[in-house]
Amino acid sequence: MTVTYDVVIIGAGVIGSAVARELSRYHLKTAVLEKNLDVCNETSGRNSAVVHGGFAYDEGTKKARFCVEGNRMMEQLSKELDFPFLCCGKVLVGNTDADMEQLRRTMEQGAKNGAEGLSLIDEKKLHELVPAVVGKFAMWSKTSGILDPFLYTVALAENAHANGTEYFFDHEVTGITKGEGYVLHTARGDFRTRWVVNAAGLGCGKISDMLGITGYRVIGSKGNYIILNKKLGELLPMPVYPVPSNTYMGIHVTPTVDGNVTVGPDAENTEDFAYYGVPQKKMEYLAESASKLWPHIRKEDQIRNFSGILPKWVDAHGAIQDFQIEIRDDIAPHAVNLVGIESPGLTAAVPIAQYVVELMKEREEFEENPSFNPNRKGIVRFAGRSRAEQEALIRQNPDYGEIVCQCEEITRAELLEAIRNPLGVSTMTGIKYRTRAMMGNCQAGFCQMKIERMLEQELGIRPEEVVYSRKGSWVLSGKLREEG
Amino acid sequence: MERKEAVIIGGGPAGLAAALKLWEKGIRDLLILEREDHLGGILRQCIHDGFGLGRFGKSLSGPEYAQAFIDEIIRNKIPYLTGAAVMGLTKDRQITVITREGVRRYEAKAVILAMGCKERSRGALGIPGERPAGVFTAGTAQAYMNLYNRMPAKEAVILGSGDIGMIMARRLTLEGAHVQAVFELMPHPSGLPRNIIQCLEDYKIPLYLSHTVTEIHGDARLTGVTVAEVDGHRKPIAGTEKRYDCDTLILSAGLIPDNQLSADAGVVLDSRTKGAVVDEHFQTSIPGVFAAGNVLHVHDLVDFVSMEAEALASDAADYIRGANFVPCTVRIRAGEGIGHIVPQKISAERDFRLSLRVRDHYKDCRIVVRQGGQTVASKKMKKAIPAEMIQMNIKAEKLQKEGELEVCVQ
Numbered sequence: 001m002t003v004t005y006d007v008v009i010i011g012a013g014v015i016g017s018a019v020a021r022e023l024s025r026y027h028l029k030t031a032v033l034e035k036n037l038d039v040c041n042e043t044s045g046r047n048s049a050v051v052h053g054g055f056a057y058d059e060g061t062k063k064a065r066f067c068v069e070g071n072r073m074m075e076q077l078s079k080e081l082d083f084p085f086l087c088c089g090k091v092l093v094g095n096t097d098a099d100m101e102q103l104r105r106t107m108e109q110g111a112k113n114g115a116e117g118l119s120l121i122d123e124k125k126l127h128e129l130v131p132a133v134v135g136k137f138a139m140w141s142k143t144s145g146i147l148d149p150f151l152y153t154v155a156l157a158e159n160a161h162a163n164g165t166e167y168f169f170d171h172e173v174t175g176i177t178k179g180e181g182y183v184l185h186t187a188r189g190d191f192r193t194r195w196v197v198n199a200a201g202l203g204c205g206k207i208s209d210m211l212g213i214t215g216y217r218v219i220g221s222k223g224n225y226i227i228l229n230k231k232l233g234e235l236l237p238m239p240v241y242p243v244p245s246n247t248y249m250g251i252h253v254t255p256t257v258d259g260n261v262t263v264g265p266d267a268e269n270t271e272d273f274a275y276y277g278v279p280q281k282k283m284e285y286l287a288e289s290a291s292k293l294w295p296h297i298r299k300e301d302q303i304r305n306f307s308g309i310l311p312k313w314v315d316a317h318g319a320i321q322d323f324q325i326e327i328r329d330d331i332a333p334h335a336v337n338l339v340g341i342e343s344p345g346l347t348a349a350v351p352i353a354q355y356v357v358e359l360m361k362e363r364e365e366f367e368e369n370p371s372f373n374p375n376r377k378g379i380v381r382f383a384g385r386s387r388a389e390q391e392a393l394i395r396q397n398p399d400y401g402e403i404v405c406q407c408e409e410i411t412r413a414e415l416l417e418a419i420r421n422p423l424g425v426s427t428m429t430g431i432k433y434r435t436r437a438m439m440g441n442c443q444a445g446f447c448q449m450k451i452e453r454m455l456e457q458e459l460g461i462r463p464e465e466v467v468y469s470r471k472g473s474w475v476l477s478g479k480l481r482e483e484g
Numbered sequence: 485m486e487r488k489e490a491v492i493i494g495g496g497p498a499g500l501a502a503a504l505k506l507w508e509k510g511i512r513d514l515l516i517l518e519r520e521d522h523l524g525g526i527l528r529q530c531i532h533d534g535f536g537l538g539r540f541g542k543s544l545s546g547p548e549y550a551q552a553f554i555d556e557i558i559r560n561k562i563p564y565l566t567g568a569a570v571m572g573l574t575k576d577r578q579i580t581v582i583t584r585e586g587v588r589r590y591e592a593k594a595v596i597l598a599m600g601c602k603e604r605s606r607g608a609l610g611i612p613g614e615r616p617a618g619v620f621t622a623g624t625a626q627a628y629m630n631l632y633n634r635m636p637a638k639e640a641v642i643l644g645s646g647d648i649g650m651i652m653a654r655r656l657t658l659e660g661a662h663v664q665a666v667f668e669l670m671p672h673p674s675g676l677p678r679n680i681i682q683c684l685e686d687y688k689i690p691l692y693l694s695h696t697v698t699e700i701h702g703d704a705r706l707t708g709v710t711v712a713e714v715d716g717h718r719k720p721i722a723g724t725e726k727r728y729d730c731d732t733l734i735l736s737a738g739l740i741p742d743n744q745l746s747a748d749a750g751v752v753l754d755s756r757t758k759g760a761v762v763d764e765h766f767q768t769s770i771p772g773v774f775a776a777g778n779v780l781h782v783h784d785l786v787d788f789v790s791m792e793a794e795a796l797a798s799d800a801a802d803y804i805r806g807a808n809f810v811p812c813t814v815r816i817r818a819g820e821g822i823g824h825i826v827p828q829k830i831s832a833e834r835d836f837r838l839s840l841r842v843r844d845h846y847k848d849c850r851i852v853v854r855q856g857g858q859t860v861a862s863k864k865m866k867k868a869i870p871a872e873m874i875q876m877n878i879k880a881e882k883l884q885k886e887g888e889l890e891v892c893v894q
Contacts, residue, residue, distance in 0.1 A: 015866060124499035137823050173530060178839045223894075225560060227607070272705060275703070276614055276615065276703070277612065277613045277614040277699065277700070278612050278613070279612050279699075280610075280612040280698065282612075283610060283612065285825065295736055299610065300608070302607060302608070302610055303605070303607040303608065304606075304607035305607070305610070305612075306615070318656075320621070367828035372870050387580065387587050387589075390582070390587050390715075391586055391587045394582075394584070394585075394586050394587065395586065398584040398585075399584075401583050401584035401585065401587075402567065402582075402584055403569035403571070404518065406519060406569060406744075407744065409571055411582075428617075441605075441744065442602045442603070442605060442742075443604070443607050443608075444604065444605075444624070445602055445603050445605060445621050445623060445624050446602070446624075449557060449624065449627050449628055449632050449634070450629070452628075452632075452634070453632060462634075465635050467617075468616075468617030468704075468705075469615075469617065469704070470703060470704040471704060472704035472705055473617040474617060474705050475617050475618075475636070476628065476635055476636055477635045477636070477638050478634075478635050479633050479635065480629060480633050480634070480635050480659055481633060483633060
């Protein structure tokens with residue numbers, strides 16, 4: 001490998017993608033190496049998808065600062081990058097005197113952090129905001145919101161790509177050689193680079209070790225979720241949380257931008273950073289626990305479950321630390337090391353990325369990229385538009401008149417555009433998350449065959465080459481008969 | 485907005501039979517809307533035989549059964565649209581359809597819901613574990629194989645002894661996959677006895693009753709499932725877990741009437757059938773909106789779907805011509821041992837056919853219909869099982885004009 005990059009970013013989660021976009025404002029040859037087959041496959045996409053207000057973190061921490069900053073810029077970002085974001089607010093619901101005391105402390109902390117739009121509200125106001133909730137009072141955070149974490153990350157990555165960043169999926173970094181710059185080793189070749197950014201999420205400890213910055217203890221905190229069908233979204237205009245403890249936000253119910261509801265997460269430490277199975281007991285516990293806040297969780301409305309793992313940097317006593325964002329000039333110059341980027345990383349991604357670039361610019365002058373374009377357009381959706389708009393879309397492109405996924409009203413036009421995505425992702429789940437096809441009540445029962453066939457035809461691949469999500473996740477073993 | 489006398493949503497067995505019957509009754513201004521590119525519905529992928537014994541007196545494959553109706557539709561030049569996805573239905577019987585030619589809107593005197601059913605997915609079953617590729621509902625696997633010429637499995641385990649699951653056990657075996665076993669949560673099989681013999685026993689595929697999948701393994705393709713025995717409350721018994729290495733899990737654990745559209749329109753649904761609450765004319769809570777076939781309640785045999793749709797169409801034709809139905813105010817309730825009943829409301833002034841399913845396995849029992857303590861109908865049965873739909877003809881002369889009917893097993 002002779003190509004030399006200015007910067008190689010390890011990890012295409014929300015942080016790596018945000019860093020890539022911020023760096024694409026400059027004249028730099030940048031690559032992103034991702035071990036999975038798509039962006040946002042781990043922590044970034046497996047969470048509550050809440051844009052946090054910034055009141056839950058200790059004053060003076062990076063978590064507090066970048067969360068508040070990220071919250072303030074989300075509206076603007078969603079306009080530039082065309083991803084679903086809803087500033088719907090959220091409530092932390094309490095019942096007891098101890099709850100009230102904790103909420104007052106949270107309010108104070110929020111004020112110190114600069115979190116805006118916080119107020120204590122009584123039962124009457126609470127029920128005006130969320131009629132179906134159970135609670136005596138609440139703290140209302142007006143500026144909290146929800147977004148689609150996958151489409152947010154895709155938007156950041158596609159915008160970076162449009163501005164010159166190269167993406168390499170299925171490229172896991174297996175080793176780093178330091179010398180004149182860095183050589184990153186992968187099973188598919190070496191990458192020479194002057195700068196490295198460790199945005200490896202759950203792999204941050206491993207990459208940090210490879211850079212020679214040893215001693216970080218990173219633990220996984222696993223949370224399980226249940227997803228409820230779209231009917232339920234009407235009963236939940238904003239996320240409803242219990243009163244938090246110091247370290248844990250509690251099991252909450254959260255609407256998604258598409259009108260589903262997620263219930264979770266619990267929190268359990270784990271050593272296994274790759275096991276996403278959801279145990280039966282957890283599902284029952286989640287439903288039972290959240291029902292105390294919001295009594296509308298019925299078994300027949302559960303369409304799916306999932307889990308996510310947060311990488312938490314802890315000290316020797318197990319106490320959770322702040323985000324670590326550093327350049328160790330002594331050990332690993334020109335390497336930005338991000339450790340323990342957990343919640344509120346989704347909210348804080350862009351301010352974190354800007355901070356990363358600031359740290360780099362303190363050490364090197366970057367020439368601006370004059371052709372940088374901050375705007376990016378997503379796939380034009382058919383569902384949710386007026387019939388007149390739909391008519392116009394079909395006239396423009398008849399593929400909009402072919403509904404492939406009936407549950408979510410997703411058309412052939414959207415699916416084709418997703419299959420032809422700029423990052424070159426070709427998995428079934430990549431198409432699913434880009435369009436919402438296969439996410440509805442029937443869970444792909446009626447449409448997956450059509451989508452699989454479109455993938456074969458568009459990409460010119462054989463049935464056994466179609467991949468579901470991760471490497472090795474074949475969907476079909478082949479054809480029954482040769483086709484004449 | 486185009487006006488029609490009747491619009492039929494769905495071109496599967498129910499929709500086709502309803503259309504033909506309406507035509508026969510002289511209703512000419514009608515239209516069938518089908519979302520797929522072909523008429524026939526799920527029958528198109530059911531290439532096994534056993535269809536039509538009741539209706540045609542011989543065993544046909546699914547496509548043959550459907551074709552018998554499609555031929556008549558074509559011969560009579562009955563209008564239909566394929567590639568037409570109905571995305572909106574209102575209380576005023578206005579229908580919005582998406583097609584490649586644009587958005588079309590219809591207003592119909594009578595709307596006939598014939599959308600069929602969907603399968604219970606993994607999420608709906610709430611099976612714990614990882615989320616690898618290789619978990620398919622039986623119908624999806626069937627579509628891959630029979631419509632798309634694609635093979636979804638090498639080593640398979642099947643959860644649920646529904647008919648499609650058993651049929652797929654045989655189909656997969658015939659195409660070279662290995663089916664290790666079929667596991668059924670209930671203490672009795674949920675599919676028809678003939679399928680247990682023809683699809684499992686004939687191929688030496690074991691069926692384990694009172695067993696369920698308690699965990700799914702694999703982060704890429706499925707690598708195995710954990711199966712456990714369940715107790716009388718259908719809860720896994722600790723210590724009975726056993727792992728089966730396989731690359732595919734086929735789910736055949738129930739069908740649910742597909743009523744997304746009906747619910748959006750405000751049609752009142754029955755929590756037992758998951759279909760519309762209907763009267764003896766198969767009319768739903770919205771006047772002029774009728775439902776029959778698997779969208780109303782899941783049937784065991786397609787022959788009954790066709791007959792039900794024809795019965796619907798006879799009454800719908802009268803409705804279109806302006807007939808005034810006697811109000812259906814007498815309710816029918818599913819009592820002891822009964823899973824569900826259709827219809828749920830009657831006038832008590834004309835004969836009607838009651839369709840029902842029992843909850844459990846019964847031998848030498850009697851299905852009894854009572855009104856105010858009086859038995860108004862009863863049917864003696866050597867054997868009654870949940871897998872088989874039971875039908876009874878009830879005579880109006882036996883009924884009082886008021887007072888709820890209760891159906892139970894004795």
